Amino acid sequence: MKTAYIQATAGISGDMLLGCLLNVGLPIETLGKSLEKLHISGYRIEHIESSRGMIRGTQVIVHQEENTTHGYSIHDFTNLVQNSDLSEETKSKSISVLQKLEAAEILVHGEGHELHELGDLDTIIDIVGVIAGFESLNIDKIYCSPLPLGWGIINTRKGPLPIPAPATSHLINMSNARVVPPTKEYMEAGELVTPTGAAIITTLASFDPPSFSVNRIGYGVGSRDIPTLPNVISIWLGETEQSLEQNVVSTLETNIDDSTPELIGYVTEKLLASGALDVWITPIYMKKNRPGVTLSVLSTLEYQDKLLSLMLQETSTLGVRIINSNRYAADREIMTLNTSLGNVNIKVKKINDAITSISPEYEDCKNIALSQEVPLYEVFRIVELEARNILGII
Secondary structure, eight states: OEEEEEEOTTOBOHHHHHHHHHHTTOOHHHHHHHHHTTOOOSEEEEEEEEEETTEEEEEEEEEEOGGGSSOOOHHHHHHHHHTSOOOHHHHHHHHHHHHHHHHHHHHHHOTTOOOGGGGSHHHHHHHHHHHHHHHHTTOOEEEEOOEEOOOEEEEETTEEEEESOHHHHHHHHHHTOOEEOOOHHHHTSOOOBOHHHHHHHHHHOBOSOOOOEEEEEEEEEOSSOOTTSOOEEEEEEEEOSOSEEEEEEEEEEEEESSOOHHHHHHHHHHHHHTTOSEEEEEEEEOGGGOEEEEEEEEEEGGGHHHHHHHHHHHSSOSOOEEEEEEEEEEEEEEEEEEETTEEEEEEEEEETTEEEEEEEOHHHHHHHHHHHTOOHHHHHHHHHHHHHHHHTOO
């Protein structure tokens, strides 16, 4: 499996990711042909060899005509992608990045907020360019190191904002991305993770540490020369030997015989919303033949303490059992497909780089069934059939 690892030493931005891809072997002609499929004009991409500190790499600069610098909305960008000649994979991932970016902006500013800096044409160029670049390099899995948090204030067209920018902070929080608290070097560096960079990397990458053999390394250079650290990020390309990903998970369990069904249902929902991988209830009989339940919670090690505290606080239990075990998981990917019924997210399962199954997301299908008055089973059937045709699955 072809694997990419992003070493985000100086943060993440769209232009630095493009620089990495070009430096590691993506031809500029290939990038240009991919962006031509967006059918937009008024920009020019410049790539130059540059250095920060003692490290050389590729710096990408997107030059825009004055009338194309701002004014786009997420809806405008989404329409550009949907009406383009890009591959379905690039379309799906680009729309996912845009949707995540929009969700973060809404959390900060509310519905209908103007994008300001993010409304520039270079936003969609960065997003589509990076995603199409990874596709051109045939990368199957992307990992990223923890993201360094800068410190201070950044001046925008509409006034000052804290660093990280609020949208960036929400993107990190929404994705449970790992971060590096600011040290002196990072505190003097200003903004390191941009909203566009955060949206791209939290959508495409896993923040679990990878194990793979490296065969190429490339460097992307940032626009600023920062005195306290080299303003570069690197991409490492290689191969993983296993198609199944192993990680350690915890099963948290407790027996309860003195709670109401309403309380158990509430706790189940809260656990899932707080990072649990899965929650299930098993009917049991306890001492004195009292009917009760075993509340079981599957968690990553990262969320174990948080979920354990929640179980102790929200239930009557006096103790929780913890069982750590290895879990092997097939590769999976969430893709947004444009079907005859509308945009639907589907979960794609892969083994040995081959798609073995697809599953339309229930909530998307339910909303379509309700809004279009189509039986739910028929929505599932239509979406799965069209998804198989789009992805070329028999």
